[in-house]
Amino acid sequence: MLFKKIPKYAIVPTLVIIIMQFLTYFGTQFINRHFNTYDFTLNSIDSYVPLITFFIIFYILSYPWWYISPFIVAKTNKINFYNWFLALIICFFICGLTFLIIPTTITRPVIENNNVFDWLTNFIYLKDNPDRPINLFPSYHVLFSWFCYMGVRKQTNIKLWYRISALIFAILISLSTQFVKQHYIVDLVSAILLSEVIYFIVKKYNWGYKLMSGEKYGYK
Amino acid sequence: MLNITQEDLANKLSVTRQTINAIENNKYNPTLELAMKMSKFLNVPVETLFILE
Numbered sequence: 247m248l249f250k251k252i253p254k255y256a257i258v259p260t261l262v263i264i265i266m267q268f269l270t271y272f273g274t275q276f277i278n279r280h281f282n283t284y285d286f287t288l289n290s291i292d293s294y295v296p297l298i299t300f301f302i303i304f305y306i307l308s309y310p311w312w313y314i315s316p317f318i319v320a321k322t323n324k325i326n327f328y329n330w331f332l333a334l335i336i337c338f339f340i341c342g343l344t345f346l347i348i349p350t351t352i353t354r355p356v357i358e359n360n361n362v363f364d365w366l367t368n369f370i371y372l373k374d375n376p377d378r379p380i381n382l383f384p385s386y387h388v389l390f391s392w393f394c395y396m397g398v399r400k401q402t403n404i405k406l407w408y409r410i411s412a413l414i415f416a417i418l419i420s421l422s423t424q425f426v427k428q429h430y431i432v433d434l435v436s437a438i439l440l441s442e443v444i445y446f447i448v449k450k451y452n453w454g455y456k457l458m459s460g461e462k463y464g465y466k
Numbered sequence: 467m468l469n470i471t472q473e474d475l476a477n478k479l480s481v482t483r484q485t486i487n488a489i490e491n492n493k494y495n496p497t498l499e500l501a502m503k504m505s506k507f508l509n510v511p512v513e514t515l516f517i518l519e
Contacts, residue, residue, distance in 0.1 A: 282473065283482040351482040356495055375482040375499040 256320035260313060261332045266335055267390070271381055278380065283351040286383055286432045295431070297355055299363035301368060301422035305387065312390050316454045319397030322404060328396045333445040333455030337393070340440065341384055350383040350391075354427055367426050383431045388437035389421040391433075396445050399427045424464030468508070479503050 275424045287293075320327045371379075395416035398404045420438070423429040448454050472490075476483040481500060488494035496504070504510040 279480055280477055284485065285484055304478045351484050353484050353488045353493065356493065372497075377479075377485050379485075380482065 251321075253320035253327075255324070256316045256327065259320075260316040263316060263334060263338075264313065264343055266338045267386070269385055270338045270345070274342050274345040275375070275380060278349045279378075280347055280426050281346075281349050283349050283380060285349050285352075286360070286430050287352075288431060291431050295424050295427075298356070298425040299357065299361075299367045300425055301418070301425040302363050302366045303422075304415070304418040305370065305422040305426055305428065306366065307415075308387060308391050308422075311394055311415065311419075315394035315397060315412065318404065318408070319394075322398065322401040322460060323345045323397075325452070326397070326401060327454075328458040329449045329452065329454035330393065330445070332457060333379070333441075333448040334390070334393050336448065337389055337440055337444050340444070341386065341389065344383060345381045349380050350430075350433070352427065352430060354379060362432050370426070370428070379428075382429055383433045384437035384440050385420075385423055385433040386437075387442050388434050392438050392441045393445070396441065404424055443461045475504075475507070480481060 316327075316331070319330050354371055357368055359368060387456050390413075395412040398409050398412050401409070420434055423434060424431065472486045473483045476486045477516065479486075485494060485496070485500075489496055501512055501516060505515055508515070
């Protein structure tokens with residue numbers, strides 16, 4: 247079973263991930279509060295994206311998935327996990343810097359509470375800076391969810407059904423950021439590109455494992 | 467007339483210029499906090515700024 251043994255060495259990295267995520271998302275908001283904001287709308291594409299509040303379900307379900315995923319990735323092997331962890335932290339750092347240099351904003355639609363999904367969407371809007379939606383580019387939602395998938399991608403000791411579900415779930419969460427109008431398409435694409443590039447580089451040079459395992463030359 | 471840009475107003479109220487723009491164009495309902503801040507800053511009652519439709 248997937249959850250039979252919880253890899254305890256993932257506990258501290260998970261806490262570091264949470265702290266980094268909060269510092270770079272909420273921490274930067276204290277600094278860029280009075281900065282001018284940019285609007286990265288691509289009118290040709292973004293105006294055709296429909297509002298489908300049902301997708302708020304995937305948007306919200308991503309939260310528990312993010313913090314369970316490190317323990318699943320830790321079940322693959324230490325080399326993969328440490329590289330995954332370092333790549334994620336580097337991405338948070340880059341995103342945090344981007345939020346300070348070019349804070350972007352979005353104009354959210356006005357939604358009437360006709361069903362529970364509308365209500366949930368309005369609830370998320372209210373909790374996520376209602377009058378000053380900010381820190382959109384690149385999307386944390388897409389970035390972290392894509393990492394949750396990348397961590398198990400091609401890892402044959404993780405069951406195939408989970409790897410496929412992770413891909414589908416990551417795609418649904420990415421789509422949800424568009425359909426509930428929390429992000430523009432630029433935020434989605436940049437987040438996937440950033441995560442793929444950084445993960446590729448860290449994996450190629452095995453930096454995460456070299457840095458965190460204490461073994462100088464890794465597995466080579 | 468107030469000689470103030472959307473950007474100045476946004477900075478004064480700690481919101482984005484796009485939010486001010488959206489309120490002016492009737493595309494966004496501000497929070498009560500922002501509505502009160504606007505009424506205080508512009509020195510007019512909140513009912514003058516917003517009407518219940």
